[in-house]
Amino acid sequence: MSTALPAGSTIGIIGGGQLGRMLAMAAARLGYRTVVLEPQGDCPAAQVANRQIIAAYDDAYGLAELSRESDVVTYEFENVPVASAKALAADVPVFPPAKALEVSQDRVAEKAFLNGIGISTADYRPVDNDRQLTDALKEFSGAGILKTRRMGYDGKGQRAFDKIGGDDVSGTFASMGAVPLILEAFVAFEREISVIAARGRDGSLAAYDPAENIHRAGILHTSTVPAKLKAATAQAARDAAFAILEALDYVGVIGVEFFAAKDGRLLVNEIAPRVHNSGHWTEAACGISQFEQHIRAIAGLPLGTTARHSNCVMENLIGNDVARAEALLAEPDVVLHLYGKAEARAGRKMGHFTRLKRRR
Known part of the structure; x- marks a missing residue:
């Protein structure tokens, strides 16, 4: 669209938490209606939005209904399925774009993207097994933060290594869920x-x-x-x-x-x-x-x-x-x-x- 949404238009929000709640409140102040897609009933956003569609974030019927009801769609968290965002974008504008989700959902992809546009990050190594973790820790003098590449937030899915010379990492990959990991070097920050x-x-x-x-x-x-x-x-x-x-x-x-x-x-x-x-x-x-x-x-x-x-x-x-x-x-x-x-x-x-x- 080349012009602003007129008052009375509907903004779709994927996610019904507190961020969705505050987005719905802001939308109402500007004269917009909101519909929230969220599997949990009576979520924080539903208390202030015009309507809630109770469905999973990847539910085809729920997404189709959200598309029909919305003039534009946004989301309140970064773990929205990329496929859902792309499917919606075929019928209704979706902002931010799906590319932003793809970049931010994987810590390795995120750092590669940032470094690729000239922005510095902590040094890092992808980790897909205990052997790779051992090798990466040697490169970082035995210290670093091991994180899941996907789905981590508020400190979840992380383990710190700070022993110079390295720890015994046997079983670490399995204990972290046997999912793709990233080891990030410690940063001496102020x-x-x-x-x-x-x-x-x-x-x-x-x-x-x-x-x-x-x-x-x-x-x-x-x-x-x-x-x-x-x-x-x-x-x-x-x-x-x-x-x-x-x-x-x-x-x-x-x-x-x-x-x-x-x-x-x-x-x-x-x-x-x-x-x-x-x-x-x-x-x-x-x-x-x-x-x-x-x-x-x-x-x-x-x-x-x-x-x-x-x-x-x-x-x-x-x-x-x-x-x-x-x-x-x-x-x-x-x-x-x-x-x-x-x-x-x-x-x-x-x-x-x-x-x-x-x-x-």
Whole structure:
């Protein structure tokens, strides 16, 4: 389509979690309807969307129904089956494009893509058996992070090796599920940062200020803006995000995570072809959130300003942390967002809050 979606059009969202929920809320503010494809009934997104199609992400009938109901389709997580995205794209625009899924779903393919466009990453080796793991660890002086190439998130599917001289790795490949793996070299970084950037259907680009991230047990704990970075380093992070968007012919919002070294070097850790947890602060500290920015991009609307009116710290509420909600509501300059999940479980994201510090 060459023109913006008119108000009243329907946006299809694959995935019914909290990111789908916040996308549906942003779409409603801009006058759009939403239909969510999600196998779990009463998911967080269904509580605010116009309709839910209860079906698996690769269900042919569910996908056909989503296609019929939607004027454009997007997704809230990167493990959407590529075949599903391609099948939908034959009948309705799908943003971000299937190529972004293909690149991001495999850690080896992702790093090869990034290196191929001149963006640095940690050194890595593909691992398909214990012998290859032994050889790779020798190359990395016995240290590195072993990860599944696919489906890992929030620290899942990972094992660290830090013994100089190497550990006995017998049985490691089997213990990791006998699936394709990647060994990544350790990176001596000063901080972890991320950039939320967007590309419109007209090729326009925009990026929010980098956030400085702290993880606990592999799960994002806080994102602080502004990050403690030199201006040149922050600009280099934005430029890298823009290069990724251009190379993928991307439409929508992307999250790019970096390791920042003391000497100012940046290494991309991973890309997420969707709105991102480390961008939740934009909901409270900016006039245009990452969620509205994504809807604007895929609907063919002008991208919004990425300026922030406040410095801030966003913090995730994990598991029983949600019990803090009432006390947080009593604090000034705190913006709370709960995800409508009925059961608080260990490691489950139940909501987040952003504490604002007004800029003078």
